Amino acid sequence: MAKVIIAEKPSVAKNIADAYNIKARRDGYFEGNGYYITWAFGHLLQLYDAKDYDESMKGWRFEKFPFIPEHFLYKVKCDSVDRTIEDKGAKKQLGIIKTLIDKEDVDGIISATDFDREGQVIADELFDYFKVGKPIYRLLLNEWTPDEVKGGMESLKNNKEMQPLQDAGIGRQWSDWIIGINLTSVSTLKYKFEENKTINIGRVLLPTLKIIYDRDIEIENFTATTYYKLVSNFKTSTNEEFEGLYYENDSEKFEKKEDLDKFMPMLEGATAKIIDKQTELKKEYPPYLFNLSNLQGHITSKYKGWTSDKVLKVAQSLYEKKLTTYPRTASVVLEESLKDRAKKVLDTLKAGLPYEKDIKFSTSKRIFDSSKVESHSAITPTYIKPSGLSADEKIVYDAIKNRFIMQFMPIAEFEETKVTLKANISEMNGVFVSKGKVKLVEGWKVVEKIESKDVILPKVEIDETVDIVDSKVNAVTKKPPKYHTEKTLLRVMETCGKGIEGKEDSEEMMQAILSGYSIGTPATRAETIKKLKDIGYLKTKGKNLMCTELGRNLVETFPVKELFDLEYTGRLEKTLSDIEKGKFAKSDFIKLIVDFTISSVELIKKDDGALSRFKVEIPKDSENIGPCPVCGNPVLEGEKSFGCSNWKNGCKYTIWKDDKYIASFGKKISKEMVELLLKNGKVGFRNLKSKKGNTFSAYFKYQKNEETGYFNWNIEFIDNR
Numbered sequence: 001m002a003k004v005i006i007a008e009k010p011s012v013a014k015n016i017a018d019a020y021n022i023k024a025r026r027d028g029y030f031e032g033n034g035y036y037i038t039w040a041f042g043h044l045l046q047l048y049d050a051k052d053y054d055e056s057m058k059g060w061r062f063e064k065f066p067f068i069p070e071h072f073l074y075k076v077k078c079d080s081v082d083r084t085i086e087d088k089g090a091k092k093q094l095g096i097i098k099t100l101i102d103k104e105d106v107d108g109i110i111s112a113t114d115f116d117r118e119g120q121v122i123a124d125e126l127f128d129y130f131k132v133g134k135p136i137y138r139l140l141l142n143e144w145t146p147d148e149v150k151g152g153m154e155s156l157k158n159n160k161e162m163q164p165l166q167d168a169g170i171g172r173q174w175s176d177w178i179i180g181i182n183l184t185s186v187s188t189l190k191y192k193f194e195e196n197k198t199i200n201i202g203r204v205l206l207p208t209l210k211i212i213y214d215r216d217i218e219i220e221n222f223t224a225t226t227y228y229k230l231v232s233n234f235k236t237s238t239n240e241e242f243e244g245l246y247y248e249n250d251s252e253k254f255e256k257k258e259d260l261d262k263f264m265p266m267l268e269g270a271t272a273k274i275i276d277k278q279t280e281l282k283k284e285y286p287p288y289l290f291n292l293s294n295l296q297g298h299i300t301s302k303y304k305g306w307t308s309d310k311v312l313k314v315a316q317s318l319y320e321k322k323l324t325t326y327p328r329t330a331s332v333v334l335e336e337s338l339k340d341r342a343k344k345v346l347d348t349l350k351a352g353l354p355y356e357k358d359i360k361f362s363t364s365k366r367i368f369d370s371s372k373v374e375s376h377s378a379i380t381p382t383y384i385k386p387s388g389l390s391a392d393e394k395i396v397y398d399a400i401k402n403r404f405i406m407q408f409m410p411i412a413e414f415e416e417t418k419v420t421l422k423a424n425i426s427e428m429n430g431v432f433v434s435k436g437k438v439k440l441v442e443g444w445k446v447v448e449k450i451e452s453k454d455v456i457l458p459k460v461e462i463d464e465t466v467d468i469v470d471s472k473v474n475a476v477t478k479k480p481p482k483y484h485t486e487k488t489l490l491r492v493m494e495t496c497g498k499g500i501e502g503k504e505d506s507e508e509m510m511q512a513i514l515s516g517y518s519i520g521t522p523a524t525r526a527e528t529i530k531k532l533k534d535i536g537y538l539k540t541k542g543k544n545l546m547c548t549e550l551g552r553n554l555v556e557t558f559p560v561k562e563l564f565d566l567e568y569t570g571r572l573e574k575t576l577s578d579i580e581k582g583k584f585a586k587s588d589f590i591k592l593i594v595d596f597t598i599s600s601v602e603l604i605k606k607d608d609g610a611l612s613r614f615k616v617e618i619p620k621d622s623e624n625i626g627p628c629p630v631c632g633n634p635v636l637e638g639e640k641s642f643g644c645s646n647w648k649n650g651c652k653y654t655i656w657k658d659d660k661y662i663a664s665f666g667k668k669i670s671k672e673m674v675e676l677l678l679k680n681g682k683v684g685f686r687n688l689k690s691k692k693g694n695t696f697s698a699y700f701k702y703q704k705n706e707e708t709g710y711f712n713w714n715i716e717f718i719d720n721r
Contacts, residue, residue, distance in 0.1 A: 019149035028096035117169035222480035240458035244432030289378035297487030412443035483544035496570035626678025
């Protein structure tokens with residue numbers, strides 16, 4: 001009997017075939033040794049569109065939303081150019097896979113898609129679509145080398161054991177459909193920031209946009225401040241010079257320049273005494289192994305023209321060529337079970353390197369620690385040496401290889417010296433401080449020739465007197481925060497904005513990642529950033545990311561504030577992570593999403609927040625009765641009503657001339673009445689008659705009912721006593 005193996009891509013199917021020396025390639029699959037090895041092209045299926053469930057959903061109308069299917073259904077994926085037709089390649093490959101599964105000699109199917117949520121769903125969608133009844137097994141690998149393929153095939157899992165991973169993948173897929181379809185549709189109908197522009201709303205898109213928006217605003221609101229510092233040059237008896245910074249009360253910053261200027265004449269020709277000298281031996285460990293976000297940040301900040309999306313594509317290519325391990329990982333250490341494999345890789349890669357003698361295999365917890373691995377270990381090279389790499393592939397491969405080798409090199413060591421000096425000037429209460437470094441062991445830094453810009457101090461001793469040869473007061477203007485780059489944005493997304501910038505290799509960073517709170521996953525963050533650019537919410541200037549006007553309008557007006565909240569989105573991602581671990585039910589998660597979507601749709605429908613952004617120019621012969629209380633645009637008199645000139649953009653503020661409620665009190669709507677109402681928020685009437693015949697005075701207010709969205713008259717009685 002035979003088995004059908006389904007890989008995620010043709011290149012991976014070939015890796016499996018190569019491991020078993022299977023050469024016979026048919027149309028859409030390999031055949032040999034009792035295996036039919038076929039492939040998907042990523043997703044061959046996609047979720048139904050709303051119109052597939054209901055023809056009337058073809059035209060978007062407010063009353064059709066929220067729209068939640070009773071059951072989610074799948075169809076052949078659409079053509080990438082013409083979304084009204086099926087993708088011919090996908091349809092053909094589906095037919096090939098179905099034919100292979102149905103063969104009489106096939107007694108089982110092996111899912112060999114990527115070992116992650118998305119990979120699990122890619123295959124499981126097919127099994128459900130084809131109603132497969134034969135046994136299904138799961139091949140779980142972190143790399144596609146022949147040794148790993150053969151080892152994995154000997155320890156297959158029952159695909160039913162992967163139910164939590166499938167639930168997380170399907171939960172993510174369905175929730176993004178529910179939020180995306182409903183909120184994008186009603187937002188596009190509601191907000192017309194740009195003509196014929198779709199307003200894309202997404203669970204991961206909006207918090208990512210908000211991160212950039214917040215930094216933009218922080219920069220705009222920044223007020224430059226200046227402080228002053230005093231720097232002096234000292235000369236030893238052997239004519240060696242070094243620099244020192246003046247401190248008072250443990251601070252080198254002085255608000256007033258004159259506080260330092262007064263010392264300048266005193267410092268000329270003066271001397272200083274060394275009152276303290278501290279020397280400390282310090283160690284510098286190599287940065288942790290790469291996870292995807294770190295790799296993307298490293299490459300995009302180091303090389304011009306690279307985006308996080310491009311880094312992922314190149315890393316994926318190296319993975320499929322068996323040269324590196326699975327790239328979409330959040331971990332920066334390796335499973336302890338990988339020690340032997342890592343040693344084999346190291347022995348292969350170190351041969352012939354100029355610093356080969358310094359490379360020593362180690363089982364340090366900084367490298368191997370299963371407790372700090374989330375699903376997949378860090379990215380490393382495999383034992384297969386590359387050949388014929390493109391320039392882009394070489395950049396990414398070398399970064400991964402070098403980071404791996406660094407872990408097994410000596411720790412860098414340097415000596416840090418701090419010298420404290422007291423000027424022989426009684427009016428100076430503070431001290432000068434000089435700091436310097438001396439490199440002792442270059443260690444891992446030799447791998448990428450990392451240059452140290454060390455300040456080396458001359459040899460001086462306590463109580464030694466030195467000359468002050470030059471002094472100056474420098475003005476330092478505090479700079480605004482820097483715009484986010486893809487590197488810094490990925491860091492905030494990865495840790496859900498836990499405020500640990502600059503701590504890439506810290507325990508805090510690792511714990512933040514392991515907590516499961518994040519914006520998106522390693523697999524989706526690059527795609528999110530790219531989409532934000534493509535749909536016009538973000539723009540780039542060099543490596544800097546900034547909001548466009550459209551992106552800013554959305555952040556400032558969109559009423560569903562939870563979708564901008566990093567903590568809220570982080571909790572959703574954490575819930576998906578818990579589903580994957582079997583700690584939370586998919587059905588409960590989907591109910592949360594449905595309830596949230598229903599309330600969000602109603603909130604958007606009733607929202608008037610964006611109307612004030614439209615400034616309407618009225619014709620010269622039109623009279624402005626007053627400002628609309630909803631959006632601030634002119635209210636004009638028409639044949640039957642007084643209404644807002646911003647009606648085309650959705651402002652519904654209207655006062656009908658034949659208003660029956662006002663008429664019931666024996667009054668009429670007049671232009672003068674509307675002018676007063678718009679000016680004061682209310683208009684007063686005397687000699688009003690109630691149904692009982694009583695006469696009274698009252699103010700009338702025209703106010704919006706937040707429940708219905710319509711305006712109603714409210715009465716405020718005037719005390720006539």
